[in-house]
Amino acid sequence: MITTTLLAITLVTQPINTVPLFSLKDTKGKTWTIESLEKDRVYLVEFWATWCATCKEIAPMVDEFVKAHRGPKFEYLAISTDEDMTPLKSWLKEHKPAYPVLLDPNFEAMEKFKVKALPTMFLVKNRTVLWQKTGKIERSELDDLATKFKFGR
Amino acid sequence: MRIKKSLIIIGALLSACANAQLPDPVCPVLGKPITSESLSVEYAGLKVSFCCAGCDQEFLASPTKFLKQAEAEHKVVALSLFDPVSKLRITPEQTKAVVDVAGIRYSFASQESADEFAEFPGLYTTAPTRESLRCPVMMNDIPTYSAAAGYEDFQGVRYYFCCSGCDKSFSESPEKYAAQVKDQVRDVSSRKSSAPTHTMAPTCAGCAGEARLLSNGEFPAKFMLNYRFIAINDPKSRHRFSLDYAVSPRLTIGLERSGTDDNPNPTGEFSDNPTDWLRFSDGDALILPRFSWFATPEGKDHPSVMVGMASDRLSTPTGQAFFATFSKSIPGSQFTPFVSVKTNTTDGRTVFPYGVNFALKNDMVLQAINDGDYTHLLFTKMTNRAAYSLILARTRYVGFSVTVGF
Numbered sequence: 377m378i379t380t381t382l383l384a385i386t387l388v389t390q391p392i393n394t395v396p397l398f399s400l401k402d403t404k405g406k407t408w409t410i411e412s413l414e415k416d417r418v419y420l421v422e423f424w425a426t427w428c429a430t431c432k433e434i435a436p437m438v439d440e441f442v443k444a445h446r447g448p449k450f451e452y453l454a455i456s457t458d459e460d461m462t463p464l465k466s467w468l469k470e471h472k473p474a475y476p477v478l479l480d481p482n483f484e485a486m487e488k489f490k491v492k493a494l495p496t497m498f499l500v501k502n503r504t505v506l507w508q509k510t511g512k513i514e515r516s517e518l519d520d521l522a523t524k525f526k527f528g529r
Numbered sequence: 530m531r532i533k534k535s536l537i538i539i540g541a542l543l544s545a546c547a548n549a550q551l552p553d554p555v556c557p558v559l560g561k562p563i564t565s566e567s568l569s570v571e572y573a574g575l576k577v578s579f580c581c582a583g584c585d586q587e588f589l590a591s592p593t594k595f596l597k598q599a600e601a602e603h604k605v606v607a608l609s610l611f612d613p614v615s616k617l618r619i620t621p622e623q624t625k626a627v628v629d630v631a632g633i634r635y636s637f638a639s640q641e642s643a644d645e646f647a648e649f650p651g652l653y654t655t656a657p658t659r660e661s662l663r664c665p666v667m668m669n670d671i672p673t674y675s676a677a678a679g680y681e682d683f684q685g686v687r688y689y690f691c692c693s694g695c696d697k698s699f700s701e702s703p704e705k706y707a708a709q710v711k712d713q714v715r716d717v718s719s720r721k722s723s724a725p726t727h728t729m730a731p732t733c734a735g736c737a738g739e740a741r742l743l744s745n746g747e748f749p750a751k752f753m754l755n756y757r758f759i760a761i762n763d764p765k766s767r768h769r770f771s772l773d774y775a776v777s778p779r780l781t782i783g784l785e786r787s788g789t790d791d792n793p794n795p796t797g798e799f800s801d802n803p804t805d806w807l808r809f810s811d812g813d814a815l816i817l818p819r820f821s822w823f824a825t826p827e828g829k830d831h832p833s834v835m836v837g838m839a840s841d842r843l844s845t846p847t848g849q850a851f852f853a854t855f856s857k858s859i860p861g862s863q864f865t866p867f868v869s870v871k872t873n874t875t876d877g878r879t880v881f882p883y884g885v886n887f888a889l890k891n892d893m894v895l896q897a898i899n900d901g902d903y904t905h906l907l908f909t910k911m912t913n914r915a916a917y918s919l920i921l922a923r924t925r926y927v928g929f930s931v932t933v934g935f
Contacts, residue, residue: 399593405630405650407597459684461652468649479655482685 395503396488400455400478403468408453408478410503418506418527420518421453421498423486426463428494430512441518442475450527455480457494499525551629556580557595557606558587559858568863571674573656573717574687575607575633581858582865582888592718599632609635610675613653614642616696617679630654656717657687663713664691665706666698683707686714751775752935753783759920759928766922771819779823785840786816817849832857832867848875856886863888871901 399409413419422438424431442452455478458464468477480486489498492510499507499521506525509517522528556563561580569578570585572592579585588595599606612619613635624636626643630650637643646653662671665688671677677689679696683703688710690696699706753773759766773783821837832855839850856867869882880901887895896907906921907930914935920928 401631401651401655403649403651405654407600407631409597465649465652468652477651479651481655481682482657484658 390490390492391508392490392498392505395498395500395505396485398485398488400480400485402476402478404476406476408476413500413503414451415502417448418450418499418501418525419453420450421455421489421500423455423457423480423489423491423496424494425457426467427458431495434495434513437515438513438518441515441522445522445527445529446475447529450522450529451475453478455485457481457483457486501525551627551634552603552605554578554605554608554634556584557599557604557632558584560602560604571610572607573660574609574611574674574680574689576610576675577607582863583858596632605629605632605634607633609633611677611680612637612642614646615679616681617693618675618677657682657685658717659685659714660687660689660717661710661713661715662689663710664689664695665710666695667691668709687717753781753932754935755930755932757918757920757928757930759922759926761922761926761928773819773821780820781822782818782820784816785819819849848873850874852882854882 395410395413397410399407401407420442422431426432438452446452452475454473454475456464457480459481461481464479478485489496495513496510497508497513498505507521519528554563555561556567556579557577559580563578563580565578567578567580568582568585569576570589571577572589577585577588577592579588595606610618615638617638619636619638621636623638626637626640628635628637628643628647628650631654633654635643635646635650635654637646662674662677663669664671664677667690669691671689671691674689676691678691678693680687680689681696681699681703682688683699684707686707688699688707690699751774753771753775755769755771755773757769761767769785771783771785773781775781817840819837819839821835821839824834824836825831834853834855836853837851839852840848850871850873852869852871854867854869856865858865865886865888867884867886870879871882872879882898882900884896884898887897889895893911894907894909896909898905898907903923906924907918909916909918911917914933916930916932918930920926920930922928
């Protein structure tokens, strides 16, 4: 029981306050660094993978939320941690995401963001982490964030 | 009127043709055109060519910066040595199609591969930051990227293969093969340290100069010790020791020990008596302060600038000289001309020394300099921590100079 609890604790993502320096390419080959994040724009950054069951479960809800709010004030960045590009490619062909999908097959950004489990989401603005959560998330939580941080449309 | 119209049509046709063609690759540092004969380096599976000697070192000092800059400016500055879809080495002769992404031109063995790539280029261009250049299957060292047959990525490491077929064996049991070369895995960025990273800047104002160790405009060592000998019968010029200390990477202060001001032979003619050559001076040696500040390395639209103070050597028998030197390389050539303005405390005369550096190789430079009165020739060979020069002062007197950084 104690071991399980301890294990659970170590798996939980350590909170970070500021956005760490990173350099990732998106599926189009564009390089993203911390400078790529626009001033005063809120970003929902999600670390996920095609094989992650919870990620798949919440994906339709997240997609809907993103579709509703994407704009000058808000952008969604999906950071795929897939090592194998084949399932990711099928996923991209099927879903044709309108938002940027960043690639972290070597877990470099994942380490810098101190992400220990998937999915983990960060809400960031001007290099500050406003909020973060690991695991399943409800639509109501995202809606609350949109109201609280005034990026909702 | 009609002429004007035809000109507009020709102009439109020309620009249409230009758009249909891919842009020519340029130097990542200065943005100038390059040719297939241009100086080039291989970095992370890419071939990068440069317009001018010195750009290579500047690029290798911060490759990601220059690649990102090229991406932002929509320029092509590197060629991939591998087809990113097949992950195999590709030569210009085998290339059937090319696609430019983020400053890099990728070549493909078939149009199908290029189309597949163009759909999601990021999936193929995301590279691990660590790599092994020892073939994990055959266990032999691969001297450079272009000598590799292909690569595979496994657990955050790019493994290059020596021979075709190695990729297949590797894919069957990657753990086993990866373990064989685990002590050969390096950060991609650390690879550059094996290349010579120092260039010589034309620092001299009015002297038979000696090479200064400079890396990207910066002094690579904390201290630099120099000894220079010229077989000339002028005690001030014959022997010279100097010790410089780098206060910051571009600012040095130092001391210089030359001969006396009491010159027994103002003509500077070479003595027939060998013991004269070995005399350090004819009286008390002078120890004088000096400094140099490398204000800026050469940029796209400005020359490099160095200002400083040193003892005035061959031009006048005594005193200190103050100088500012400007240099700018000629794109597409190995020549770097420079001009200087110098004044001295002896007679207050202002002269304009000038000359040219010719890079024979990355680490060998021929320098011709006119100090305002005399012309001197130098040949310099550099290593990471030292520079050795052969000198022909006033095109007559043989000498040498050794600089060691520590």
